[in-house]
Amino acid sequence: MIMNRPNQTVSLALSRAAKAAGTMFALASLLCLAPAAHANLIVNGSFESVTVNNAQLGYNSTATGWSTSGYNFVFQSGSADTIGATGQYGNLKLWGPGDGSANGLPASSPDGGNYLAADGAFQVSPITQTLTNLTQGAKYTVSFWWAGAQQSGFTGATTDQWQVGFGAQTQSTAVVSLPSHGFSGWVQQVFTFTADGTSDVLSFLAIGTPSGVPPFALLDGVTVNAATPEPGTCLLMFSGLLAGAGVLRRKQRSQTKR
Numbered sequence: 602m603i604m605n606r607p608n609q610t611v612s613l614a615l616s617r618a619a620k621a622a623g624t625m626f627a628l629a630s631l632l633c634l635a636p637a638a639h640a641n642l643i644v645n646g647s648f649e650s651v652t653v654n655n656a657q658l659g660y661n662s663t664a665t666g667w668s669t670s671g672y673n674f675v676f677q678s679g680s681a682d683t684i685g686a687t688g689q690y691g692n693l694k695l696w697g698p699g700d701g702s703a704n705g706l707p708a709s710s711p712d713g714g715n716y717l718a719a720d721g722a723f724q725v726s727p728i729t730q731t732l733t734n735l736t737q738g739a740k741y742t743v744s745f746w747w748a749g750a751q752q753s754g755f756t757g758a759t760t761d762q763w764q765v766g767f768g769a770q771t772q773s774t775a776v777v778s779l780p781s782h783g784f785s786g787w788v789q790q791v792f793t794f795t796a797d798g799t800s801d802v803l804s805f806l807a808i809g810t811p812s813g814v815p816p817f818a819l820l821d822g823v824t825v826n827a828a829t830p831e832p833g834t835c836l837l838m839f840s841g842l843l844a845g846a847g848v849l850r851r852k853q854r855s856q857t858k859r
Contacts, residue, residue: 640826641824641825641826642732642733642734642735642741642825642826642827643666643730643732643803643823643824643825644665644666644667644730645664645665645666645667646745646822646823646824646825647712647713647714647715647821647822647823648664648667648675648714648715648716648717648820648821649714649715650664650665650666651663651664651665651675651715654675654676654677654680654715655674655675655676655677655680655684655685655686655687656674656675656686656687656688657672657673657674657686657687657688657689657693658673658674658675658717658728659671659673660688660689661687661688661689662675664717664728666730667728667729667730668728668729668730669726669727669728669729670726671719671720671724671725671726671727671728671807672688672719672720672723672724672725672726673717673718673719673720673726673728673807674686674688674693674717674718674719675715675716675717675718676695676715676716676718677714677715678708678709678713678714678715679699679708679709681694681695681697681699681706681718681750682694682695682696682697682698682699682700682702682706682753683699683700685753686718693752693753694752694753694754695718695750695751695752695753695784695817696750696751696752696753696782696783696784697750697753697784700753701782702753702782702783702784704782704783704784705784705786706750706784707787709821710746710748710787710819710821710822711746711787711789711821711822712746712821712822714821715821716746716819716820716821717805717819717820717821718750718817718818718819718820719805719807719817719818719819719820720752720807720809720815720816720817721761721762721807721808721809721810721816721817721818722809722810722811722812722813722815722816723812723815725806725807725808726806727764727766727804727805727806728804728805728820729802729803729804729805730802730803730804731800731801731802731803732767732800732801732802732803732825733799733800734799734800735796735798735799735800735801736796736799736827737796737797737798737799738795738796739795739796739827739828740793740794740795740796740827740828741767741793741794741795741796741825741826741827741828742791742792742793742794742824742825742826742827742828743765743767743791743792743793743794743803743823743824743825744789744790744791744792744822744823744824744825744826745763745789745790745805745820745821745822745823745824746787746788746789746790746820746821746822747763747774747787747788747790747818747819747820747821748761748777748784748785748786748787748788748818748819749761749762749777749779749783749784749785749809749816749817749818749819750779750783750784750785750816750817750818750819751779751781751782751783751784751814751815751816751817752814752815752817755813755814755815756781756782756814757781757811757813757814758778758779758780758781758783758814759778759779759781759783759809759810759811759814759815759816760776760777760778760779760809760810760816761776761777761779761785761807761808761809761816761817761818762774762775762776762777762807762808762809762818763790763805763806763807763808763818763820764805764806764808765792765803765804765805765806766802766803766804766805766806767792767794767796767801767802767803767804768794768796768797768798768801768802769797770794770795770797772792772794773808774790779816781814787819787821789822793828803825805820805823
């Protein structure tokens with residue numbers, strides 16, 4: 602019977618370990634360096650799919666995937682300061698160039714098309730959507746465009762912000778302060794949340810002041826994606842693999858010298 606010498610057995614084990622380390626390094630590279638390809642988990646995040654445009658959600662219109670009972674409207678591009686929207690108390694517009702305020706309100710958000718406008722001081726109620734196929738404990742990024750505006754026909758300074766809920770967690774945007782008949786301009790916001798379970802409720806609640814001069818918070822382009830690894834996590838991963846590879850090389854050189 603021919604027996605392998607001890608150094609040959611060790612060399613074979615080191616070779617297999619090196620191959621395994623190479624495989625792990627390749628997988629880490631794919632995870633940290635490849636472009637993210639996560640699917641958007643939100644439905645109708647741009648509010649393009651509605652039963653009736655320029656209308657009040659939960660009253661005379663619905664938006665696919667979303668639920669709400671608040672004083673919340675969907676405007677088509679170019680309609681907020683021109684033809685307005687129809688709700689339970691009649692026609693509603695926002696201040697803009699189309700109705701006498703040179704505040705810079707554009708036809709649509711940077712996302713284009715429809716957008717949501719929610720009263721933050723009257724019949725306030727969130728707009729919600731249940732997210733499914735989540736991984737409990739995993740991190741998810743919620744990205745959206747938002748702005749502050751005021752209902753046409755009213756006068757007075759206002760404030761606006763969004764409170765965003767994800768399961769049991771909440772985060773809020775900054776508060777924007779507007780002059781009478783004002784518009785804040787669109788900005789993009791990104792929050793990171795940790796999933797409580799395999800499904801969580803995503804909610805957007807408009808918060809505005811004061812009552813009686815309706816402050817409206819605008820929303821569009823909502824996306825929810827699995828968060829990519831943070832740069833620090835990838836750095837630690839690569840550092841550990843490189844250190845392990847160095848140990849293997851030193852052991853292989855030591856075996857070669859014997």
